[in-house]
Amino acid sequence: MTDATPSSLDPSSAVDPSSAVEPSSAVDPSSAVEPSSAVEPVETRMSTSATISTGSTTGDVRLAVDAPALLRDFNAAGVVAATDVHVATRLGRLTGEGDASVLLAVALAVRALRGGSVCVRLDDADELAALARPEDADPAGDGGAPATDPPPWPEHASWVRAVEASPLVAVGAGEPVDRPARWVGGRLYLDRYWRDELTVRRLVDARLAAPPSEPDAARLGAALARLFPAASDARQRLAAEHAAGRRLTVLTGGPGTGKTTTVARLLAVLQDVAGGSGDAAVGAPTAGDGPVLSVALAAPTGKAAARLQEAVRGVVADLGPDDRARTGLPEATTVHRLLGYRSATRFRHHAGHHLPHDVVVVDETSMVPLSLMARLLEALRPDAHLVLVGDPDQLASVEAGAVLGDLVARPPVVELVETLVSTSSTDELDDAEQVALRNGVVRLVTVHRQESDSAILPLAAAIRDGDADMVLEVLRAGAGGVELVEADTERLDEHTVRGLRDDAVDAGRRLVAAARAGDASGALDALSAHRVMVAHRRGPVGVARWAAQVEAWVEEATADAGLVVPAGTPWVVGRPLLVTSNDAEVGLYNGDTGVLVADGDPSALRPFDPSTGSGRRGLRTAPAQDGAGAVVAVFGDARAPLRVRTHRLPPVETVHAMTVHRAQGSQFRRVSLILPPSSSPLLTRELLYTAVTRAQELVRVVASPEAVRAAVAHPVRRASGLREPLP
Ligand SMILES: Nc1ncnc2c1ncn2[C@@H]1O[C@H](COP(=O)(O)OP(=O)(O)OP(=O)(O)O)[C@@H](O)[C@H]1O
Numbered sequence: 001m002t003d004a005t006p007s008s009l010d011p012s013s014a015v016d017p018s019s020a021v022e023p024s025s026a027v028d029p030s031s032a033v034e035p036s037s038a039v040e041p042v043e044t045r046m047s048t049s050a051t052i053s054t055g056s057t058t059g060d061v062r063l064a065v066d067a068p069a070l071l072r073d074f075n076a077a078g079v080v081a082a083t084d085v086h087v088a089t090r091l092g093r094l095t096g097e098g099d100a101s102v103l104l105a106v107a108l109a110v111r112a113l114r115g116g117s118v119c120v121r122l123d124d125a126d127e128l129a130a131l132a133r134p135e136d137a138d139p140a141g142d143g144g145a146p147a148t149d150p151p152p153w154p155e156h157a158s159w160v161r162a163v164e165a166s167p168l169v170a171v172g173a174g175e176p177v178d179r180p181a182r183w184v185g186g187r188l189y190l191d192r193y194w195r196d197e198l199t200v201r202r203l204v205d206a207r208l209a210a211p212p213s214e215p216d217a218a219r220l221g222a223a224l225a226r227l228f229p230a231a232s233d234a235r236q237r238l239a240a241e242h243a244a245g246r247r248l249t250v251l252t253g254g255p256g257t258g259k260t261t262t263v264a265r266l267l268a269v270l271q272d273v274a275g276g277s278g279d280a281a282v283g284a285p286t287a288g289d290g291p292v293l294s295v296a297l298a299a300p301t302g303k304a305a306a307r308l309q310e311a312v313r314g315v316v317a318d319l320g321p322d323d324r325a326r327t328g329l330p331e332a333t334t335v336h337r338l339l340g341y342r343s344a345t346r347f348r349h350h351a352g353h354h355l356p357h358d359v360v361v362v363d364e365t366s367m368v369p370l371s372l373m374a375r376l377l378e379a380l381r382p383d384a385h386l387v388l389v390g391d392p393d394q395l396a397s398v399e400a401g402a403v404l405g406d407l408v409a410r411p412p413v414v415e416l417v418e419t420l421v422s423t424s425s426t427d428e429l430d431d432a433e434q435v436a437l438r439n440g441v442v443r444l445v446t447v448h449r450q451e452s453d454s455a456i457l458p459l460a461a462a463i464r465d466g467d468a469d470m471v472l473e474v475l476r477a478g479a480g481g482v483e484l485v486e487a488d489t490e491r492l493d494e495h496t497v498r499g500l501r502d503d504a505v506d507a508g509r510r511l512v513a514a515a516r517a518g519d520a521s522g523a524l525d526a527l528s529a530h531r532v533m534v535a536h537r538r539g540p541v542g543v544a545r546w547a548a549q550v551e552a553w554v555e556e557a558t559a560d561a562g563l564v565v566p567a568g569t570p571w572v573v574g575r576p577l578l579v580t581s582n583d584a585e586v587g588l589y590n591g592d593t594g595v596l597v598a599d600g601d602p603s604a605l606r607p608f609d610p611s612t613g614s615g616r617r618g619l620r621t622a623p624a625q626d627g628a629g630a631v632v633a634v635f636g637d638a639r640a641p642l643r644v645r646t647h648r649l650p651p652v653e654t655v656h657a658m659t660v661h662r663a664q665g666s667q668f669r670r671v672s673l674i675l676p677p678s679s680s681p682l683l684t685r686e687l688l689y690t691a692v693t694r695a696q697e698l699v700r701v702v703a704s705p706e707a708v709r710a711a712v713a714h715p716v717r718r719a720s721g722l723r724e725p726l727p
Pocket of ligand 1: 232233236253254255256257258259260261262311447448449
């Protein structure tokens with residue numbers, strides 16, 4: 001390994017391969033408020049404002065100079081972007097609303113979506129203060145308006161009066177239904193988000209309030225006792241019993257608390273009780289007949305779906321023969337694919353064409369945004385059993401909404417569930433958990449994973465508890481697969497990051513070797529060996545800069561064999577890929593990761609003309625003899641990879657490093673997390689918790705202690721109305 005000079009860590013050397021901005025959407029107000037479906041943090045969308053003409057005469061297109069003075073001032077302070085102002089003023093023109101305070105409120109509602117909120121609370125001083133933090137305060141400093149001090153907010157009472165009187169705004173939950181914004185309970189929504197929230201509320205409440213199905217108590221009791229025999233299984237047993245009788249169960253818990261185990265076993269319970277008496281004489285299925293309920297397993301990303309399927313099948317394989325036969329081999333898919341994705345707002349299954357399944361289990365529900373949850377709930381048969389599984393302490397979805405967190409924290413919707421019969425007891429639930437159970441929520445708390453010397457789970461627990469001293473203590477102890485590299489991450493040198501470099505190079509070597517050998521499974525396995533994670537997209541602590549850095553290290557380390565670049569293609573064998581948009585036809589979705597591997601007989605990758613490497617050091621190869629091409633992209637489960645020809649690939653990026661948002665739903669054996677400076681608005685408790693819990697063996701945090709403290713001190717705030725009853 002050759003030492004790179006410190007200058008190779010110079011941020012200015014980083015090339016941003018992904019600087020494409022979203023298409024301008026400022027003209028059509030409805031599309032202007034449609035969030036990007038990209039799985040990436042909010043700051044990526046800040047630069048949008050720099051691409052959109054707002055009629056500025058100053059030449060600075062980030063400033064909305066044609067807007068009323070109040071909006072101009074808030075724009076100049078960086079509180080709202082020019083696009084937010086543009087949407088608000090356009091909606092104002094369409095509805096005859098000229099009051100600047102109302103337009104400011106609408107611009108804030110648009111702005112709030114980018115932070116993941118569904119609405120803006122004008123009466124919440126903390127939220128307004130958070131919005132007043134310029135969202136582009138990232139180290140790159142590459143977007144948004146120049147910050148001046150924000151002007152004072154409009155006087156609250158008159159602001160609310162103006163909003164309530166506005167022709168732009170519908171007030172309350174009822175008529176009229178054709179206005180672009182909605183004011184409910186002190187919250188201002190863009191109408192589309194209000195409708196999605198109402199849909200989720202209505203359909204969740206209907207599920208909770210539906211009369212319970214009453215499975216045969218003796219059979220249920222026997223199945224629960226068989227599948228959850230130990231005293232320590234009590235909460236898992238309760239969740240399974242709840243799922244057998246009710247139409248919505250929300251199963252939560254941190255890593256290693258047995259969520260997946262519970263899912264697999266509860267499927268066995270549900271299949272058993274659905275199998276009726278087992279009396280073959282009357283035609284009822286028996287154990288040997290296999291599954292009788294149609295079950296769908298889904299997760300927000302392909303990677304998470306692959307993990308879910310693998311984990312569930314692993315648990316099923318350990319069940320007794322009858323339960324194994326009853327449960328079968330459930331397939332997992334993405335939520336998009338389950339619903340039959342056609343476009344961001346259109347799916348094959350919907351309220352008029354329900355999914356056929358009797359049971360639908362969604363894992364990693366924290367990543368499901370409000371709009372997708374609304375579409376999923378609409379598409380379910382009313383009598384289907386829905387089980388939402390996830391960890392509400394993780395980062396919420398990139399798009400607006402924090403549905404899992406909201407469902408867990410809501411006040412109770414239905415009276416105490418009376419159907420908990422037979423073996424389950426709620427004795428060990430505290431008062432808050434008893435209340436949550438009325439909303440179908442069962443929280444698993446016991447960590448069962450046997451890694452007693454690992455400090456990753458105690459670290460995650462300290463982050464979740466907001467205990468920054470403990471977090472730093474565990475990190476600094478440097479034992480049990482946890483380490484802290486204390487550093488100013490904007491000025492890292494080679495020596496400081498040598499551990500990170502060694503891990504990245506090791507994983508990269510294995511990846512490239514497997515890819516060149518045409519070993520798809522080996523390459524996909526190597527892809528999860530180590531991952532560099534960051535918070536930002538751009539800047540010295542951004543994904544673009546670190547992806548370029550890791551790529552340079554790996555190229556250097558594997559240069560002896562030369563790059564393998566099949567002739568006539570830009571595709572480098574061994575390049576790790578990240579899919580950046582959905583392509584239902586190919587079966588790849590935003591956030592899926594894969595790798596380019598040599599296709600067919602590796603000897604077909606013979607030298608083409610090493611002397612004409614187009615200025616690039618490396619080995620060029622001819623296409624395989626059979627014309628099938630010499631490189632193929634592989635994705636998904638290492639044991640059954642999905643192979644995609646390069647000409648059919650949707651847009652992809654190289655993924656030597658990724659944002660923590662992107663990494664959600666995936667796990668890696670080793671994780672190196674590089675945190676931005678403590679002033680970054682993206683440093684949140686959920687970000688740190690999510691990154692730490694992606695690691696199986698080792699998590700290395702490269703950060704200043706101040707940045708760690710800042711992350712732990714800032715839980716994410718997301719405004720929505722789901723936690724409150726309708727007025
Ligand atoms: N009731 C139990 N008793 C003993 N061991 C259990 C129990 N439930 C789960 N386990 C074991 O604990 C480990 C973690 O379980 P599981 O993978 O189901 O957790 P999880 O919550 O899905 O974790 P993650 O979110 O990290 O994927 C597994 O090894 C599993 O076999």
